[in-house]
Every structure is written in C-alpha cells, then in structure tokens.
Amino acid sequence: MKYLFRGGTVVSGRGTRRADVLVEDEKILRVARSISAPEATVIDVEGQLLLPGFIDAHTHFDLDVCSTTTADDFFSGSRSALRGGTTTVVDFACPNKGETLHQGLELWHKKADGNCCCDYGFHMTIDDWNPGIEAEIDDMYAAGISSFKMYMTYPAMMIGDEAMYHALKKLKEKGGICGVHCENSGVIDALIAEKKAAGQMGVGSHPRTRPDFLEAEAVSRLLRIAQAVDIPVVIVHLTNAAALREVEAARKRGQRVYVETCPQYLVLEDSVYDDPDYSRAARYVCAPPIRKERDQQALWTALRKGEIQTVSTDHCSFTLEQKDAGRGNFTKIPGGLPGVENRGELLYTYGVTTRKISLATMCRVLAENPAKLYGMFPRKGVLQDGADADIVVYDPQADHVLRAEDMASLAGYSPYEGFAIRGGIHQVWLRGRLAVEDGFVLAGPDGKYIPRGKCSL
Numbered sequence: 001m002k003y004l005f006r007g008g009t010v011v012s013g014r015g016t017r018r019a020d021v022l023v024e025d026e027k028i029l030r031v032a033r034s035i036s037a038p039e040a041t042v043i044d045v046e047g048q049l050l051l052p053g054f055i056d057a058h059t060h061f062d063l064d065v066c067s068t069t070t071a072d073d074f075f076s077g078s079r080s081a082l083r084g085g086t087t088t089v090v091d092f093a094c095p096n097k098g099e100t101l102h103q104g105l106e107l108w109h110k111k112a113d114g115n116c117c118c119d120y121g122f123h124m125t126i127d128d129w130n131p132g133i134e135a136e137i138d139d140m141y142a143a144g145i146s147s148f149k150m151y152m153t154y155p156a157m158m159i160g161d162e163a164m165y166h167a168l169k170k171l172k173e174k175g176g177i178c179g180v181h182c183e184n185s186g187v188i189d190a191l192i193a194e195k196k197a198a199g200q201m202g203v204g205s206h207p208r209t210r211p212d213f214l215e216a217e218a219v220s221r222l223l224r225i226a227q228a229v230d231i232p233v234v235i236v237h238l239t240n241a242a243a244l245r246e247v248e249a250a251r252k253r254g255q256r257v258y259v260e261t262c263p264q265y266l267v268l269e270d271s272v273y274d275d276p277d278y279s280r281a282a283r284y285v286c287a288p289p290i291r292k293e294r295d296q297q298a299l300w301t302a303l304r305k306g307e308i309q310t311v312s313t314d315h316c317s318f319t320l321e322q323k324d325a326g327r328g329n330f331t332k333i334p335g336g337l338p339g340v341e342n343r344g345e346l347l348y349t350y351g352v353t354t355r356k357i358s359l360a361t362m363c364r365v366l367a368e369n370p371a372k373l374y375g376m377f378p379r380k381g382v383l384q385d386g387a388d389a390d391i392v393v394y395d396p397q398a399d400h401v402l403r404a405e406d407m408a409s410l411a412g413y414s415p416y417e418g419f420a421i422r423g424g425i426h427q428v429w430l431r432g433r434l435a436v437e438d439g440f441v442l443a444g445p446d447g448k449y450i451p452r453g454k455c456s457l
Contacts, residue, residue, distance in 0.1 A: 008045035053087025053390025058312030144451020
C-alpha cells in the first residue's frame with residue numbers, strides 16, 4: 001500500500017517545514033515540499049504536525065517486583081504506548097541474581113514475542129559480575145542488545161562499585177552504553193531505619209528517605225567510576241538540580257554523559273506525598289521520588305539547553321490495590337507509575353505551548369536522540385527517505401483532559417488525572433499501518449523485535 005500524507009508540518013530535530021510524506025508498505029519513500037503520487041491513498045493532514053514515532057527507552061512491562069507483578073504486561077503496555085504515540089519501546093530484561101544473561105534475555109523474549117503491539121527491544125540488566133557474565137556480553141551484542149543497565153540501589157539488583165568498574169571496562173571494549181540508576185543505597189537504608197524507629201511509616205516518609213542530595217552523590221560517584229574507565233554513561237530518570245550540577249562538572253572535565261528524565265519530574269511536585277488520603281499519596285511512590293518545583297524548572301532549562309538528551313517514562317504500573325500493600329509501611333509500596341501513554345501530550349502541552357522547549361527539542365528528546373543513543377537511527381527516530389514509516393499525527397486543535405477511564409493501561413488510574421492537554425494525538429502509524437486513530441488502538445500484537453547497533457549520538 002502507498003499513502004501520501006499531504007499538507008502537514010513535518011517536525012525534525014532541526015526544526016519544522018511544510019512537506020508531504022510518501023509511504024509505501026513499511027517505509028518512507030520520500031519527504032518533499034509537494035509530492036505527486038496518483039496511485040497513493042491521500043491522508044489529509046493539513047494543519048497538523050507530523051512527528052517521527054516516539055521511542056520510550058525506559059519501560060518495565062511484566063516485571064516481577066515487590067512480591068507482585070506490574071499491572072501492564074507487554075500487550076496492555078504496548079497498547080498504552082501506541083495510544084500515546086510511542087511506536088518503539090526498549091524494556092529491561094532482568095535476570096535474577098545467580099541467573100545468566102541468556103536466561104534473562106530468553107525470559108523477556110517469551111514475555112514480549114507475539115504479545116507486543118508496538119516495536120520493541122531490550123536493555124540487559126547487569127545485577128552481578130563474574131567470569132560467566134563477562135563471557136556472555138559478546139553474545140548479547142550478537143542478539144542485538146547494545147545497551148545495559150546497572151543499579152546502585154535495591155539489594156536484588158544493585159551492583160557494587162568494584163563490579164561496576166569491571167563491567168564498564170568490558171562494555172568499553174565493545175563500544176556499548178550503560179544506563180545507571182543512581183541513589184545511595186546505604187544512607188537510604190539508614191534513613192528508613194530512623195523513620196521506622198520513630199514510627200513515621202506513612203507515605204510522606206518516602207521522599208524524605210530518598211533526598212535529592214543522595215541521588216546527586218550517587219551520580220557523582222558513578223561519574224568518577226566512569227572517569228576511571230573513560231567510558232560514556234547514561235544517567236537514567238534524573239530528577240533534580242543537584243544531580244544536574246554533578247553532570248555539568250563531569251562534562252567540564254571532558255566526560256561524555258547522557259541524561260534522561262521523565263514527565264513525572266517535569267510536571268509533578270513532591271507535595272503529592274503529603275495528601276492525607278493514603279491511596280492518593282501512594283500512587284505517586286516511585287524511585288527516585290518526585291521532587292520540588294525548583295527541580296522542575298531546572299530540568300526544563302536543561303532540556304531547552306540540550307543538557308538532557310532523552311525523556312522516557314520509567315513506566316512501571318501497579319493498581320491501587322497493589323499499592324495498598326504498603327499501608328502502614330511505605331517501604332512495602334510497589335514503586336512505579338504508569339505514564340507511557342501520556343508522555344508526548346504532556347511535553348507538547350507543558351513544554352512546547354508554554355515555550356519552555358521548541359517542537360524540535362520535543363522531537364529530539366522523544367524520538368531522534370533515543371534512536372541515536374540506542375542504536376536504531378536512522379531506521380527509527382526520523383521522518384526521512386528509507387526510515388520506518390512510524391508517524392505521529394498531532395492535531396494542535398484537539399484539546400482534551402486526561403482521564404484514566406480513557407486509557408489502555410491496566411493500572412486503573414493516572415498520575416495525570418484531570419490534566420488539561422493542548423491538542424492531541426490524532427493518528428499513530430506503525431511501519432506504514434494505521435495503529436491508532438482518535439484514541440482507538442487498531443493494532444494487534446504484531447510488533448517487531450528491533451536488534452540494535454552502537455550509539456551514534
């Protein structure tokens with residue numbers, strides 16, 4: 001099938017231009033000011049924005065954690081992603097301690113293959129380091145896994161400084177990239193013990209035991225380890241101004257550092273944890289926690305200046321019933337928020353229309369940069385000849401209000417309930433096929449696994 005998207009404004013990381021887009025089967029054939037293609041079906045997109053399909057490089061679908069499993073598996077999570085304009089996700093394959101990387105990868109393929117409605121890839125979590133794990137790294141690259149994840153907190157997943165150093169050395173040999181969850185586990189545990197001794201086990205203690213400066217300390221420590229190895233790293237879900245200052249200092253030393261943040265840190269503030277209603281407060285528990293308004297402002301400024309490269313969601317959804325497990329003990333609340341469905345509209349509304357960022361910046365952080373950072377460019381992340389025909393048609397006039405009842409996620413609630421949205425996603429095309437129209441998901445579970453190459457950002 002051939003389709004001609006006529007009359008729209010094409011958005012790229014360089015800016016916007018009026019152009020037509022000709023698509024045949026799964027690929028973009030041509031992008032030009034005016035295209036004549038009598039054999040093509042015309043899609044009238046006059047007055048609308050055409051963006052490359054968004055890439056969410058930080059999701060957790062079908063993840064066993066906190067003695068439960070996330071509400072969204074790859075089917076419901078990918079439907080939610082598509083509805084929000086995300087045509088590719090990169091989830092985290094997570095072997096348990098003592099398991100091999102191959103076992104983790106095999107399990108995640110079983111979870112995703114044949115169940116995912118959008119395209120997908122995997123990062124590989126390294127939660128242990130030994131000669132066996134080291135020997136598997138080459139196989140991961142052969143399987144299209146070119147990015148990895150390590151944790152500086154969570155006993156079941158964290159890796160010590162020495163092991164991290166050796167792992168980064170191996171990844172440097174392969175030209176790989178690694179994202180790291182940065183929090184100071186030991187001091188967090190000490191603060192939790194103090195809250196427990198004081199009988200302060202409500203939701204409000206969650207952000208107070210994971211303060212911004214402990215995230216900043218871990219960012220600093222990671223960057224010094226990366227300096228010793230001389231390897232670029234990714235700071236995932238960075239939340240605050242203090243951590244940004246550590247990144248700035250490393251860049252001044254000549255280090256290459258990539259930064260990811262998330263919508264919850266851009267549009268929510270930590271007062272959500274002080275709601276006297278447990279259910280309303282617990283739904284926002286995530287790690288690192290939501291920060292203060294001044295941190296929001298710092299993140300928006302860093303996005304505008306290009307100091308933050310990507311905006312992902314860290315989508316890790318639980319129902320309110322699952323969140324209820326921590327009533328009376330905040331450490332038992334499963335941590336994570338749904339959000340893969342709302343990222344694009346939130347950035348457009350609270351970033352572009354308020355002039356905090358440009359449309360080009362939105363395109364870079366949602367599509368172009370993650371495609372480059374995680375080895376999918378130019379197949380993904382751009383509207384140009386030869387790229388996959390992943391297209392988001394955004395209608396600037398389709399204002400609406402976010403409601404959980406409208407969403408595809410199985411969480412049953414939205415952290416952005418009642419948020420007023422400027423415009424809205426009219427259509428989403430996945431590899432040349434209409435996947436979403438006016439909020440209705442049309443695609444089935446026929447997403448493709450995307451093997452990835454090296455970072456080109």
